[in-house]
Amino acid sequence: MTDLLIHIVVLLVLPPLMFGVIGKVKALFAGRVGAPLFQPYYDLFKLFRKRVITSTATTWIFSTGPGVTLVTVCIAGLLVPFGHIPSPVSFTGDVILFAYLFGLARFFTAGAALDTGSAFEGMGAARDVSFSVLAEPALFIAFLVLARISGSLSVNGMVQGFTTGFSPETIAPVILISLGLFVILLTETCRIPVDDPATHLELTMIHEVMVLDHSGPLLGVILYSSAMKLFVLGAFLLNIAVPFSTGNSWLDWAVFIAEMVALSGIIGVIESTMARLRMNRVPVLLVSAVLLCGFAFILLVR
Amino acid sequence: MSTILVLTAITIAAVSGIPGVLSRRDSAAGQIVASAFMILSAAAGLFGAAIQLTRPVTTGTVFPWPAMGNTVVGVDPLSAFFLVPVFILGGLGSVYGLGYWPAAHGSRNPRRLQFFWGLLVAGMGLLTIAKHQMAFLLGWEVMALAGFFLVATEDHREESRQAAWVYLIATHVGTLVLFGLFAYWKSRTGSFLMEMLPRETIGMNGLNVVFLLILTGFGLKAGIMPFHFWLPAAHANAPSHVSAIMSGVMLKMGIYGILRFVSLLPDPPVAWGALLLTLGMISGLLGVVYAIAQHDLKRLLAYHSIENIGIILMGLGLALLGRTAGRPEWVVLGMAGSLLHVWNHSFFKALLFFSAGSVIRSTGAREMDQLGGLAGKIPWTAALFLTGAVAISGLPPLNGFISELFLYLGLFQTTIAGGTGSAAVIAVPVLAMIGALAVACFVKVYGTVFLGTPRSPVGDDATEAPFTMRLPMIVLAILCGTIGLAPFLVSPILDAAGAAWAGRPLSDVPPLASLVPLGTLSVFAVTLALTILATGVVLSRTKKTGRSAGTWDCGYALPTSRMQYSASSFAQSIVDLFSRVLKPRIHHPEIIGPFPLPSTAESHVDDAVLDRFLVPAARRIEKTIGWFRRFQHGVTQRYLLYMLVAVVVLLASQIPFGEILNRFFYR
Numbered sequence: 001m002t003d004l005l006i007h008i009v010v011l012l013v014l015p016p017l018m019f020g021v022i023g024k025v026k027a028l029f030a031g032r033v034g035a036p037l038f039q040p041y042y043d044l045f046k047l048f049r050k051r052v053i054t055s056t057a058t059t060w061i062f063s064t065g066p067g068v069t070l071v072t073v074c075i076a077g078l079l080v081p082f083g084h085i086p087s088p089v090s091f092t093g094d095v096i097l098f099a100y101l102f103g104l105a106r107f108f109t110a111g112a113a114l115d116t117g118s119a120f121e122g123m124g125a126a127r128d129v130s131f132s133v134l135a136e137p138a139l140f141i142a143f144l145v146l147a148r149i150s151g152s153l154s155v156n157g158m159v160q161g162f163t164t165g166f167s168p169e170t171i172a173p174v175i176l177i178s179l180g181l182f183v184i185l186l187t188e189t190c191r192i193p194v195d196d197p198a199t200h201l202e203l204t205m206i207h208e209v210m211v212l213d214h215s216g217p218l219l220g221v222i223l224y225s226s227a228m229k230l231f232v233l234g235a236f237l238l239n240i241a242v243p244f245s246t247g248n249s250w251l252d253w254a255v256f257i258a259e260m261v262a263l264s265g266i267i268g269v270i271e272s273t274m275a276r277l278r279m280n281r282v283p284v285l286l287v288s289a290v291l292l293c294g295f296a297f298i299l300l301v302r
Numbered sequence: 303m304s305t306i307l308v309l310t311a312i313t314i315a316a317v318s319g320i321p322g323v324l325s326r327r328d329s330a331a332g333q334i335v336a337s338a339f340m341i342l343s344a345a346a347g348l349f350g351a352a353i354q355l356t357r358p359v360t361t362g363t364v365f366p367w368p369a370m371g372n373t374v375v376g377v378d379p380l381s382a383f384f385l386v387p388v389f390i391l392g393g394l395g396s397v398y399g400l401g402y403w404p405a406a407h408g409s410r411n412p413r414r415l416q417f418f419w420g421l422l423v424a425g426m427g428l429l430t431i432a433k434h435q436m437a438f439l440l441g442w443e444v445m446a447l448a449g450f451f452l453v454a455t456e457d458h459r460e461e462s463r464q465a466a467w468v469y470l471i472a473t474h475v476g477t478l479v480l481f482g483l484f485a486y487w488k489s490r491t492g493s494f495l496m497e498m499l500p501r502e503t504i505g506m507n508g509l510n511v512v513f514l515l516i517l518t519g520f521g522l523k524a525g526i527m528p529f530h531f532w533l534p535a536a537h538a539n540a541p542s543h544v545s546a547i548m549s550g551v552m553l554k555m556g557i558y559g560i561l562r563f564v565s566l567l568p569d570p571p572v573a574w575g576a577l578l579l580t581l582g583m584i585s586g587l588l589g590v591v592y593a594i595a596q597h598d599l600k601r602l603l604a605y606h607s608i609e610n611i612g613i614i615l616m617g618l619g620l621a622l623l624g625r626t627a628g629r630p631e632w633v634v635l636g637m638a639g640s641l642l643h644v645w646n647h648s649f650f651k652a653l654l655f656f657s658a659g660s661v662i663r664s665t666g667a668r669e670m671d672q673l674g675g676l677a678g679k680i681p682w683t684a685a686l687f688l689t690g691a692v693a694i695s696g697l698p699p700l701n702g703f704i705s706e707l708f709l710y711l712g713l714f715q716t717t718i719a720g721g722t723g724s725a726a727v728i729a730v731p732v733l734a735m736i737g738a739l740a741v742a743c744f745v746k747v748y749g750t751v752f753l754g755t756p757r758s759p760v761g762d763d764a765t766e767a768p769f770t771m772r773l774p775m776i777v778l779a780i781l782c783g784t785i786g787l788a789p790f791l792v793s794p795i796l797d798a799a800g801a802a803w804a805g806r807p808l809s810d811v812p813p814l815a816s817l818v819p820l821g822t823l824s825v826f827a828v829t830l831a832l833t834i835l836a837t838g839v840v841l842s843r844t845k846k847t848g849r850s851a852g853t854w855d856c857g858y859a860l861p862t863s864r865m866q867y868s869a870s871s872f873a874q875s876i877v878d879l880f881s882r883v884l885k886p887r888i889h890h891p892e893i894i895g896p897f898p899l900p901s902t903a904e905s906h907v908d909d910a911v912l913d914r915f916l917v918p919a920a921r922r923i924e925k926t927i928g929w930f931r932r933f934q935h936g937v938t939q940r941y942l943l944y945m946l947v948a949v950v951v952l953l954a955s956q957i958p959f960g961e962i963l964n965r966f967f968y969r
Binding site for chain 1: 674675677678684688691692695696697698703706707710711714717718724727730731732733734735737738739741742744745746748749750752753754755817818819822823826829830833834837838840841842844845847848849850851852853854855856858861863865866867871872873874875876879
């Protein structure tokens, strides 16, 4: 019961902290002091207090975009185990629901973007759905590898087996799909090298440009959901990439939070040291993620 | 009991158009009578089908058929399963036609449409319950010819006529193949009855031939690639409710044919399941890729039908592989996914075609790049189209997700279990890609047509659809939602139909509910739907305290509606990704000098099979055979000469040339 409560509290409260960590790491690389660690929380509170300005061209779809994104990410967060502690909800086939919930969010976010009747938002929506065409197969091949290793079709079952140790022939595939899943994480959360979350030039934006016209609480919900999406996908990746569990519940939670901070730090390092890829090179990156996961599967069934 | 009900339903449907034909051209009464008959027939047929699905009893009613001896019809759970979309769409489409194609307001050929609509539904009903190949063929031909006349309803338009001709050619080639199949069947077994084919009488080679004939003949009707060439033009140029019933039900009759006849073949080898799975993957992927390259609303929806037929075939391939490998879970999951997708596709594709019809009726335009911002003017149509779009993209909590989930679970099982047929797992990333492409395509369609600002003045006088058009759409949307939110309601039906296909009693196959946690799924779907509604309501309250202004658009001062992303530009990245397959043709504008004159740009994607292969091949054949035209000159004297030459040659064949040569040269 306490695990369930801690899971929900961690899911709802911790995600904006990751954005703060990324900001601090980038500031460190740039030689600045940077924004405070809890700046994203201050931003959220400020946004929720503001008024909304809606475009005259929009319909009711405009406010469903942020709403659907928030709900789907929350529900997806309930499916993923945090730090090898079993998730609150688990059933056969929930891994497919996990992937398709993000698809639902993408549909309505892109719809809200097209609702404004602006060329920039249309650009971001077109790019976002086009990149997902290559990211989804990579994600599902990674699921196949995990299903074959663990023999289970739920997210809980897929990652639980890792705490009891590896059989030698699964180590190489797991490393490969960890890399593939990391690329998918960067794509889905629109970080460098796929998209630059700090710039507001239309040539370089994907996710940021889709939410240009949202303001006030709607923008706050979007910011919060993107933090939560990074958190949930990162938690999924960490279950596979860091397969050690101490067995003590409280220690596991502490280790998990430390792992998430470390992951955010790594993302911050990547953002500080790499530049964004040219837009026509991003499909190449995604195809390489597909190939990594595909090769992992071939290694497994060989 | 159910056979009598279904036969009554078929008869009522067949005669439903006759009162209309006998009445005046612009009388509304004939149309209303026809719709009433169709609703009656739908009620009877659905009741009969429901009896079979809940309490399956295999019966056969024998009818005398002068030339063949006897013919047999009977309803079993598989037939009943396919009868449900036939009658639902038959009834709903007829009601839709009252508002969409009203006889009293100058629509083209309304009486003919009603007449052949009834015949189409009757033909499809007959072929579904036929247990004798001749009755099957009768129903098949009635359906095919009725379809031809329905596609050609707007015969004053050149494209409709051409589409109808191509459709007729394709369906008759398919019927020819079916003739070959039934003739071969009869020559080996001695009867036309649709019963299990014994292995000894036909041998493995014969079975393979039979399987390929089934696939070709029914594939031409179902729209499997590369036999899909008739589909886009026919569905795009028919009236929208005709497109709905063709897309939603007529394609499924091809699937029914494949299902029924393959179930009669014993011991399927691995190659059959693998072939079906491969064809399903190709149709699914290429169908949606072609769809995303279209900018005509109904042509796009037609290509999506090809994609969904591909998904249905994938499920069927998985089920066949399960039969070969002896894994009942694969059979159950594959058949459940395939069959449920048959129903799901009928419902959401019909919903989409009905909404598209509403758009076309209010704006007069099928071209998406001319539309935009219609959600404010026709809100009901927009909301119903959104429901269909979310359903066809396979997103939770609607019904498309449930059938794709069954398919995914079955395919994942193949890799966990391993062994024969486990290479089916390659279908999983393909299915994922199909899903992502479908999301992309329907975001494009919904965003271009309903959202944003109008791109041209065609939509300025758009009015909402009348009640007769909205009611069928609402019913279909409710069906989509029900299956998505409560899948446990349909799982016993899927079990019954799947067991009927596998030829096993119901107690022998593992029930679907034991393989998939349907209750938990349902709870999830309901929670998802409720929380989205609640969040939406809360968030739209924020608009009350806010204010509105023009789109900020990063500070751009004078945006116009032509600056928005159009349908073609939205799809451009994906079309470029698949450009090797699609080969888009782009005519660039001519820009010469510093002050160029107005110019046009145009881009389109040809259909691979029709425009790049069949039409050029037909032209070449026509040129070669054109040499023989010199013999058709119309001069009577020369025709008499042909007759004289033919008589002389025939008489000469009686001369014993061997004898003559012997006498002259050897004696």
